[in-house]
Amino acid sequence: MKNTALTQFRDTGTLYLSAPEAAELVRRLGLPHCLQHMAQHIRADFLRWADFDKTARVAAHSKDGVIELMPVADDHRYSFKYVNGHPGNTRFGMSTVMAFGVLADVDTGAPLFLSELTLTTALRTAAMSALAAQTLARPDSRVMALIGNGAQSEFQALAFQHLVGITCLRVYDVDPAASAKLVANLQGSGLHITVCQSTAEAVKGADIVTTVTADKAMALILTPEMMEPGMHLNAVGGDCPGKTELHGDILDAAKVFVEYEPQSRVEGEIQHQPADFAVTELWQVLRGERAGRDSAEQVTVFDSVGFALEDFSALRFMMDSAVRLGMGERIALIPQLADPKNLFGMLAAPVSVSARLEQIATTAQ
C-alpha cells in the first residue's frame, strides 16, 4: 500500500478530498461504518503508541480565537492538521472550527493526501469518545445524557448508539434551537430522544454523560451532586486553557483517563488540578497495561482534548476509503519535474494547453 501511494503521487500528484466529497464518501459508506472503522484505525494506532513521534500542538492565539497545527509521525507516515477555534465565527455565518490536513510519506516527504478535516474531525472525535467508552463505561450502559447540542452532538450520539449500544438519549442545550436541530437530524436513527430542561434533568439516571459544550470559559456544566455511582463522563468540550466543563470535585472523586498527558495537563479538564493529579493514558488501558474502570460503582472520566494521532488515524481511513472508492481528485500541489534538479526548467515552457493557446492568441494580435 505504501509504495503504491507514493507511486500514485509521483505519477499523478497529491490526492485531494474536498469537504463535499468527504460528505459524499461518508454517505456512500454510511456514517455508522465510518465511525466504526475510524474507531478501529484509532485503536490500531493507539496500540502502537510508542511508534509515534508525538508533540503537543503548536498554537497561535489571537484575541478572537486560536489557530493550531497538530503534527505526528511514525516511521512511515507523517500527518498534520490545521485547525482553528473561533467561537464568534457563527456571527459571520462561518463555522467555529474549520480544519484540513495532510498525510505524507516519511521516506520522501511527499504530501500524498490533502483532505478537508472539518467534517472528519467531528467523526474522529465521536469515534474516539466511543472507543474510550467501550473501554471505560459499564458494559450495560444504555442511557446517555448529551449536554451541548451543537455541531458535534449528532456525531457523538450516533457513535455511542452504534459502537457502545446506547438506545436512549437525554439531551440539553442552553439554546432550545440547538436541541431541536439535533432531534430533527436524528429522526429515523432509532434513538429514543428526550429533550430536557436542564443539565441536571438530563444527567439524572444516565449511564454515560457526554459534555460537548462550546464557547464558555470555565463553565461548570457538571457539578458533584449530579453524579451517580458507575457513571462514565465523556468530557469533550473542555479542550483548551481556560475552557473546562467539570467541577474539580468530580475529578477528585473519579478515575480520570486522558489521551496524551503532557497536552491534557495544559488543555484538559485536569488543567486546574495539581501537577501530580493521577491520570491514566488510554493507550495503556487499550494495551492491557493498566486497568480501566475498577468497579461498577466507580465514576470514570474521559478527559478528551483531541490528539494529533486521532487525525493521523482519520486521515489514513479517509485516504484508504477515497482510493478504494475512486473518489477525490489528483492535484499538482508539488511540481512534476522532468529533471528534479532543474526546478528553473518549469519556468521555461507554458504548462497548460490554455496557457499555450493564450500565448498564441497574444502573439497573433
Add this chain to the structure above:
Amino acid sequence: MKNTALTQFRDTGTLYLSAPEAAELVRRLGLPHCLQHMAQHIRADFLRWADFDKTARVAAHSKDGVIELMPVADDHRYSFKYVNGHPGNTRFGMSTVMAFGVLADVDTGAPLFLSELTLTTALRTAAMSALAAQTLARPDSRVMALIGNGAQSEFQALAFQHLVGITCLRVYDVDPAASAKLVANLQGSGLHITVCQSTAEAVKGADIVTTVTADKAMALILTPEMMEPGMHLNAVGGDCPGKTELHGDILDAAKVFVEYEPQSRVEGEIQHQPADFAVTELWQVLRGERAGRDSAEQVTVFDSVGFALEDFSALRFMMDSAVRLGMGERIALIPQLADPKNLFGMLAAPVSVSARLEQIATTAQ
C-alpha cells in the same frame, strides 16, 4: 483587501494555486518582477518585525530527511509552510525539497489561500538573499561567485542580477552537469558566465560569494585563504543542524548577519560558534537600528537559513498576484454550511449532480 479576501473565501472557498499555475503566474509577470516584488514584501514585513508572533520551525526528523512546519502570524494574517528536505529524493525522480503553504485570516481562522511553495520558496530565498546583499554588500559589487549550481542557483543568479547589479557570474559545482544546466538555463539572461574548475577559482576576485550547495554534512566549501577584503558572503546552503558550508575562522573574522537569531543558532553557519558569538539580525539593519557593513574592507556574511516570515511575505505576494490576474481556482477545502451550527446537515443531501444521478441510477436498479 482584508475583508475582500474573507468575503471571497466565504462566498467561493479557498483560493488554490497549483505548481503549474504558480509557474504560469511567474512567466506572466516575469521573474525579475516577481523577485523585485517579493523582496519588497519581505522588506516591508521585516520592517515591522515586532508585529509578528515568531516561533522556530517544528521539525520531524527521520533517517532520510526532515519534514517541517513553519508558522508565523501578525494581528491580521497567519501563514504556515510545509516543507521537506530529503537529499536522496532525486534518486526516485523526486525533488529534494517540496513545499506548500497556507495564508489564513487571524480573526476567523479561515484558510484564504493554499499555494504550492516549491517554486515559490526558490524565489523567496533568492529575493531574501538579494535584499540582504543590497544592504550588506559593497554597492559597487558586480562579480558573483556561485558555488553549487543545483535547483536554486538560477534564481539566486537572476535575483542578484536584477536586484543587486551583478553582471558577471563565476560558477562551480562538483557535478559539471549542474553547471551546464545553469549555463543553458541562463542563456539570454545577459549575465556573463564563467564556469570554473574549483571553488577557489570561482571565488577569486568575486565581490559576492553565494554558496548554495546541498547534500553535504559539515562541508567546508569556503576556507579562510579564499577570502578577500570587502567580500560579501551569501551562505544559503547551511540550513540545518550538521549542515554548514563555511570554515569557522571565516565567521570569526567577518561581521555576521542572520534572519532570526534563535533559529540560526541551531540551524545556521553559526551553529558551531559559541553561544555568545556576536550576530546582527537583518531587520535591525533594515530599520536603521544597527549598522550593516562597517567598512569597504570588512567581510560580511549573511547566514541565511530561511525563516517563516519570508514565506508569509511570499504567500502575500502570490495571493495578491493571483487575485489580480484572476489565476488559481476556488476549492471547497472547508464546508460551506447553510447553518454553521449544523455540520451534520451536510450529510443529509447529495452535494453534486453526479452523486445525485448515481443515486437515482442505483435506486432504479
